[in-house]
Amino acid sequence: MTTTHDPYAGSRETTEGRVYTVTGGDWDQTLGTEAYGEERLVVNMGPQHPSTHGVLRLVLDLEGETVTKARVVIGYLHTGIEKNTEYRNWTQGTTFVTRMDYLAPLYNEAGYCMAVEKLLGIEIPQRAATIRVLVMELNRIASHLVALATFGMEMGALTGMTNGFRERELVLDLLEEITGLRMNHAYIRPGGLAQDLPEGAVEHIREFLRVMPAQVADFHKLLTGQPIWQARLKDAGYLDVTGCVALGVTGPVLRAAGLPWDLRKVDPYLGYETYDFEVPTADTCDAWGRYLVRMAEVNESLKIVEQALDRLAPGPVMVEDRKVAWPAQLSLGPDGMGNSLEHVKHIMGQSMEALIHHFKLVTEGFRVPAGQVYVPIESPRGELGYHVVSDGGTRPWRVHVRDPSFVNLQATAAMSEGGMIADVIAAIASLDPVMGGVDR
């Protein structure tokens, strides 16, 4: 065995023991003739690692291939969104929170807006509530498809990834048509919605509903029955109900442990109690169960979208109260999205008071009575809670987000310690953390 000297791959003594920098090649070559004192190996996985869903860093203690200790290091994507919202008015807050859990932006917006509405003590119009449910469930489908796609990629089933992202594109096209953007929509606003559904959107959603069930079935054909897929997922990342509740884990992970805890059923909001859907569960407590629960939830979301479309009745999508409602509905002009032409004509040519009102509401914003609320909703990853505090001003005093990814990620150690290093990937993939939401 010849050991060539690599100036970039040396080793040095630290207080924690000898640390090796590895640039590739054989482990034996790196170690050279140095005798291994013990089998314990500390490996840094991430923050740049394809199977860590973004910038997640894992510090793993290994004995051979067995993980004896898993520590999670986060914060690489911290952007201070909670702090930022304190320096913007209540409506602008929507555009910040939507960037947290970027795979489920509409849930962030809805949770935040429902908290603001609860503080204001206002009820949104029926049509706005129905459209919120509609776009949120479309978003859930897109989010679960990414979860399944990345799951496939991380387990080595690359076609699962390409298929998942292809199907997600169908949903993103719909969301783009409805909101104007593929993600970070800022579509749901305190008091209702930024704009009504555009012409033709309902037909396109119906077309999507015709196509999608077959695609989901294809997913089952591609992955569910496959022996390698099953072998990789079954018994990986085990966490039972007791563990889930103690660690605060909610969403598909908790439901895959057998507890049908879905806030849409147990603590309904936006009229979810009137929709007919099931809460899929599994009793395997492992990555396999979480995969099946997510697959089944896509189908349930399709059912909800269909019902929401059926009950869509004409009406306003913003509250009547002009002290809160955004002055204009947005519309698409020749130069892009903006205030509707009728509204511009009204404030610029007809009514000085309307112009003042528009100016005040847009620049200063509305006031929210002092108080605090906690509004939880069921995001694709679990309980998304908004603790919003107002001091009576035009800006939030404090917005705290109980992000499900952040809380769920704590379960990494419980799920992976004592298992194989390959199962760490399966465990984290089955948690489906979104680092934008974890770090905020």
Added chain:
Amino acid sequence: MSNDGGEVVPGREEAGYAASTASGGGFRKGSFGVSGSGDTSGFGGLVRVEPGGAVALHSTERPYGGWFDEVTDALIEAVGAATYAAAVQRVLVDRGEITYFVAREHLLTLVQALRDDEALRFELCSSVSGVDYLDSGGPAADAGRPRFHVVLHLTSMTYRRRIRLEVAVTAEDPHVPSVTGIYPTADWQERETWDMFGIVFDGHPALTRILMPDDWDGHPQRKDYPLGGVPVEYHDATIPPPDTRRSYR
């Protein structure tokens, strides 16, 4: 009515707003460089108050309504009337949510009972976070006021109920007992609250920074944490920190 000169606006004095010119006292400074009440419309006379409004300073009278009484009675029974009276300083029912303001010495007793008692069963700790009520409560607020509130949201999955516990501490002595022994899920959330507000959770297994870098100075979500400006390479121009920009002053 002009209130852009920083003078006390006529008519405000009798309404108790005389202190509006006192710097840093009780009043939110308004938009567009207005000093004083911060109200650019001239109608509102905006006063910064502790959330919950004036009512936050007193207790809601019983009966609280709905299941709030059931939970409160069960809690009194679980910990004993004397402990309850010493532990719970105020109870506030607002917007259909109940908040118990708890003395920190008794927090763990209360939380343990809330989780384990059969009539309470708050199995899930949904959220732990902090709020900084710097200079809220009016100009008379003294330096030793408990400005930091640690807020716990507990969920009973058995009874489908949610309650909120609040513990207030001062900046000089920001110590709160950690609930990680009762709710392991509080681990990261308490670390985040330490990171952002500098509240020390006694008994936490490893209270280290979680979102900010390990060597960071200060606690960014405190209200008196300085905000950064942005240097611009153009004629010595700078973008000032957001709280000193015109519309945020």
